[in-house]
Amino acid sequence: MKFLPMSDERKNDFQLSKQKLILPKDQHNWIRPVVQTGFVLFSIFLGLQFHSFVLSLSGPIHEPVSTRPAAVEAYLPISSLMSLVYFIKTGILNLIHPAGLVIFTLTLVLALSVRRGFCSWVCPIGTAEEWVHKIGKKVFGRNLPMPKWLDMVLRLLKYTLLSFFVYHIFLMPITALREFIYGPYNRVADIKMYLLFSNISTTALTIIGILVLLSMLFKNFLCRYLCPYGALLGLFSILSPARIRRNVDNCISCGRCKMACPNQIDVDKMVRVTSMECTACFSCIGACKVEGAIGFSLLRKKIGISLVAYAVIVTMAFFFSAQIAQTFDYWQSETSLHLYRSLYNEVAGIRHP
Numbered sequence: 001m002k003f004l005p006m007s008d009e010r011k012n013d014f015q016l017s018k019q020k021l022i023l024p025k026d027q028h029n030w031i032r033p034v035v036q037t038g039f040v041l042f043s044i045f046l047g048l049q050f051h052s053f054v055l056s057l058s059g060p061i062h063e064p065v066s067t068r069p070a071a072v073e074a075y076l077p078i079s080s081l082m083s084l085v086y087f088i089k090t091g092i093l094n095l096i097h098p099a100g101l102v103i104f105t106l107t108l109v110l111a112l113s114v115r116r117g118f119c120s121w122v123c124p125i126g127t128a129e130e131w132v133h134k135i136g137k138k139v140f141g142r143n144l145p146m147p148k149w150l151d152m153v154l155r156l157l158k159y160t161l162l163s164f165f166v167y168h169i170f171l172m173p174i175t176a177l178r179e180f181i182y183g184p185y186n187r188v189a190d191i192k193m194y195l196l197f198s199n200i201s202t203t204a205l206t207i208i209g210i211l212v213l214l215s216m217l218f219k220n221f222l223c224r225y226l227c228p229y230g231a232l233l234g235l236f237s238i239l240s241p242a243r244i245r246r247n248v249d250n251c252i253s254c255g256r257c258k259m260a261c262p263n264q265i266d267v268d269k270m271v272r273v274t275s276m277e278c279t280a281c282f283s284c285i286g287a288c289k290v291e292g293a294i295g296f297s298l299l300r301k302k303i304g305i306s307l308v309a310y311a312v313i314v315t316m317a318f319f320f321s322a323q324i325a326q327t328f329d330y331w332q333s334e335t336s337l338h339l340y341r342s343l344y345n346e347v348a349g350i351r352h353p
């Protein structure tokens with residue numbers, strides 16, 4: 001085989017790409033897993049606190065009831081959406097699940113400003129999903145790619161679910177919204193959810209088992225195809241000025257970013273990642289070995305946001321929102337412990353209105 005001599009131009013390109021290929025930049029890749037684990041541990045702590053609250057409700061009347069952790073209301077997004085719609089329609093901020101409304105509104109504001117980081121940094125279900133697909137990769141040797149056409153069809157599922165909720169909630173008359181929000185079902189929605197998981201049925205266990213298996217086989221199956229909350233945040237994130245941006249002048253089109261993306265986004269073909277599926281996980285940036293080829297920034301690259309800065313923004317946003325809400329007395333439910341106790345005694349008979 002005969003090799004042709006390299007032209008000067010080609011030599012320059014080669015030198016340039018050699019200069020660009022600098023060392024692993026992964027030194028901060030541990031930050032997101034640490035933040036995720038922190039939120040998972042916090043959720044477990046909330047779960048244990050809520051467990052002792054529920055147990056104390058069934059105790060003797062003269063014994064004090066344990067503290068109810070208001071942050072569990074983060075697990076009531078539909079109730080929070082109803083409260084938000086009620087606020088939009090009436091201007092009234094109800095006090096049934098105020099912490100839920102604060103957290104829900106914050107996730108929307110975050111999606112509007114710095115995209116769907118809630119899904120890949122905060123949500124414990126998103127984290128569990130990520131752990132499950134990593135386990136799946138170890139067990140089966142790899143995660144299966146979803147065919148593009150099927151991926152598009154399945155992604156419609158979460159938007160269909162979202163449309164169903166949003167359509168019905170927005171169309172509800174104010175009186176019906178008020179009745180639901182202040183009614184007994186909504187007041188004990190957190191306890192209902194607790195009882196659903198603490199006395200889990202075989203059907204629910206089977207469904208969870210199927211979802212776990214699918215998530216082991218396909219990356220982010222639950223979040224990508226079935227979560228209406230993620231769909232809502234995705235829609236809000238379209239309006240965000242923050243984006244993953246690829247610098248085509250520096251990029252050497254190696255495709256590592258695309259390979260690293262858990263959401264099957266063709267990052268290596270885009271200048272700006274505008275997809276609603278981008279969860280700002282920074283995996284593409286962490287995988288890229290070329291200085292200045294890819295980054296996350298606001299307003300046409302004017303304000304770059306590093307992985308560390310993003311971690312601080314997301315965690316501090318949750319911490320300070322809770323502090324501010326408590327300062328303004330908008331955190332604890334107005335439902336008295338006495339009312340909680342009496343509703344708990346008849347919780348089995350309280351049905352969805």
Ligand code: SF4
Pocket residue numbers: 246250251252253254255256257258267268287288289290293294
């Ligand atoms: S941006 Fe993507 S394709 Fe370009 S160099 Fe980095 S990893 Fe490779």
Ligand code: SF4
Pocket residue numbers: 244260261262263264265267273277278279280281282283284285
């Ligand atoms: S494009 Fe990058 S930041 Fe967005 S989901 Fe894919 S890997 Fe994560």
